[in-house]
Amino acid sequence: MQPLDGDRHALERQVLPIVAEGTTFVGTEGQRLLDQVDLTIAGSGILVVMGPNGAGKSLLLRILTGLVPITHGKISWAGQSSLVGNVRRIGFVFQKPVMFRRTVMENMTFVLRQFGLSKDDAQHRAERALIDADLHHLSDAPARRLSGGEQQRVAIARARVIDPEILFLDEPTAHLDPASTAIIEKMILDAKARGTRIIHVTHDLGQAKRLADDIVFLHLGKLVEHGNAETFFAGPKSKAAQAFVAGDLVI
Amino acid sequence: MNDGQSTFLDAFRLLASGNSELWNIVLLSLQVTGGAVLIATLIGLPLGAILAFKRFRGRNAILILLSALMGLPPVVVGLLVYLALSNVGPLGVLGLLYTPSAMVIAQTILVLPIIAALSRQVVEDYAAEYHEQLAIMGLSTWASIRTLIFEARHSLLVVLLAGFGRAIAEVGAVMIVGGNIAHLTRTMTTAIALETSRGNLALALGLGVVLITLSVIINAVLMAVRRSETRLSYI
Numbered sequence: 001m002q003p004l005d006g007d008r009h010a011l012e013r014q015v016l017p018i019v020a021e022g023t024t025f026v027g028t029e030g031q032r033l034l035d036q037v038d039l040t041i042a043g044s045g046i047l048v049v050m051g052p053n054g055a056g057k058s059l060l061l062r063i064l065t066g067l068v069p070i071t072h073g074k075i076s077w078a079g080q081s082s083l084v085g086n087v088r089r090i091g092f093v094f095q096k097p098v099m100f101r102r103t104v105m106e107n108m109t110f111v112l113r114q115f116g117l118s119k120d121d122a123q124h125r126a127e128r129a130l131i132d133a134d135l136h137h138l139s140d141a142p143a144r145r146l147s148g149g150e151q152q153r154v155a156i157a158r159a160r161v162i163d164p165e166i167l168f169l170d171e172p173t174a175h176l177d178p179a180s181t182a183i184i185e186k187m188i189l190d191a192k193a194r195g196t197r198i199i200h201v202t203h204d205l206g207q208a209k210r211l212a213d214d215i216v217f218l219h220l221g222k223l224v225e226h227g228n229a230e231t232f233f234a235g236p237k238s239k240a241a242q243a244f245v246a247g248d249l250v251i
Numbered sequence: 252m253n254d255g256q257s258t259f260l261d262a263f264r265l266l267a268s269g270n271s272e273l274w275n276i277v278l279l280s281l282q283v284t285g286g287a288v289l290i291a292t293l294i295g296l297p298l299g300a301i302l303a304f305k306r307f308r309g310r311n312a313i314l315i316l317l318s319a320l321m322g323l324p325p326v327v328v329g330l331l332v333y334l335a336l337s338n339v340g341p342l343g344v345l346g347l348l349y350t351p352s353a354m355v356i357a358q359t360i361l362v363l364p365i366i367a368a369l370s371r372q373v374v375e376d377y378a379a380e381y382h383e384q385l386a387i388m389g390l391s392t393w394a395s396i397r398t399l400i401f402e403a404r405h406s407l408l409v410v411l412l413a414g415f416g417r418a419i420a421e422v423g424a425v426m427i428v429g430g431n432i433a434h435l436t437r438t439m440t441t442a443i444a445l446e447t448s449r450g451n452l453a454l455a456l457g458l459g460v461v462l463i464t465l466s467v468i469i470n471a472v473l474m475a476v477r478r479s480e481t482r483l484s485y486i
């Protein structure tokens with residue numbers, strides 16, 4: 001997919017690098033739901049965020065996208081302390097697909113129109129994206145009538161249609177069957193091949209091995225490991241990650 | 252009994268004859284209520300959507316006020332609008348008292364809290380579903396609210412119906428500020444009240460039949476729209 005407009009370099013500096021330093025999020029009862037997380041996201045490839053339920057993976061994604069303000073520490077996007085303006089090349093795919101009450105095509109064009117594209121340009125671009133994602137036959141279907149797997153594919157295609165610098169995926173295949181999961185993993189790898197930075201949350205070990213270039217392992221709000229995926233799977237350093245990789249129940 | 256039956260027959264004869272006085276009354280009712288619902292929607296829908304989407308100081312106070320205002324007695328609204336529009340009132344110079352405009356104003360005040368409060372309730376569910384997606388896209392507050400109203404469009408039909416139902420059936424406010432003047436400010440409800448008191452039961456009943464039929468038709472049409480949209484999962 002082509003960049004939305006010519007000046008790719010100016011755009012590239014809008015979001016990345018994302019730099020989080022000592023990032024802490026304190027819950028309403030004083031719990032440190034994220035505790036002193038240091039993380040820099042730049043470059044390319046797929047970063048897989050792993051960890052047991054409640055470790056703070058989704059919260060970390062919300063903080064990295066500016067959806068949730070942090071309690072302590074620092075976070076910046078391309079050197080700015082906040083994400084402003086309405087042309088953000090951030091894609092976000094939620095565990096449960098968020099579909100607008102429109103057709104599949106209108107879901108795509110709606111997003112593009114918010115980015116200032118003309119009706120015709122939006123239509124063209126959306127059509128190409130739907131063809132690429134093998135969803136063209138569903139163009140005129142009301143999005144919310146699709147199956148869960150189809151909705152999630154539309155959500156990913158929609159997140160990608162704006163040519164995001166970075167794409168966040170929060171357990172996008174958690175409720176899906178293996179066939180849909182395979183299609184979605186292919187879409188994610190395709191996005192990576194086209195240069196989109198990807199942050200992918202999963203607690204599916206097999207999926208992490210198939211997709212990850214780098215791994216972040218979260219446990220009880222702490223970033224306990226961060227590094228190359230092969231190294232991580234060959235020998236996780238922390239007890240929690242060792243148990244997780246070994247398939248034990250980590251709480 | 253016989254009397255009642257012949258009154259019914261008379262009523263239908265009157266309707267079928269295309270009695271122009273009767274149909275003028277029906278038309279004026281629809282214009283006044285339609286105008287009031289339109290204005291109340293233009294103000295109340297965005298207001299309700301903002302209350303659903305934004306958290307700010309004083310929001311709770313507004314919510315409480317709105318639900319209190321939902322139960323305003325029409326005669327009290329009529330009285331207040333009357334005082335404002337009367338010769339000695341602050342808006343007396345406009346000369347609106349005993350005109351259809353005065354009736355639209357009164358009904359707008361009656362319907363606005365209903366539309367705002369119910370819109371808030373409806374849109375809140377949609378805001379919960381979409382606010383993160385809209386924030387990720389970087390949409391402004393206004394763009395978000397427009398989007399939420401659009402997404403909730405089919406559910407909001409019911410809100411408009413509630414407002415329409417309240418206004419079209421209302422008699423106290425339009426009676427006071429309109430004055431129930433023949434050919435000018437006489438609506439279905441004020442005419443029914445008048446004709447009943449005059450013993451003109453056929454005309455009163457005819458109007459009652461029209462009023463109920465209209466309500467049923469409007470409800471049926473909107474519900475049919477809603478059902479087909481539900482089938483398409485737009486709701």
Ligand SMILES: Nc1ncnc2c1ncn2[C@@H]1O[C@H](COP(=O)(O)OP(=O)(O)O)[C@@H](O)[C@H]1O
Pocket residue numbers: 027028033051052053054055056057058059060068
């Ligand atoms: N915006 C928020 N405000 C307060 N608490 C939150 C917020 N988001 C998540 N939490 C809490 O943080 C903890 C971690 O949740 P989450 O990030 O969803 O875990 P997971 O690793 O399973 O995705 C949970 O206890 C959750 O209730």
Ligand SMILES: [Mg+2]
Pocket residue numbers: 057058059170171
């Ligand atoms: Mg989660």
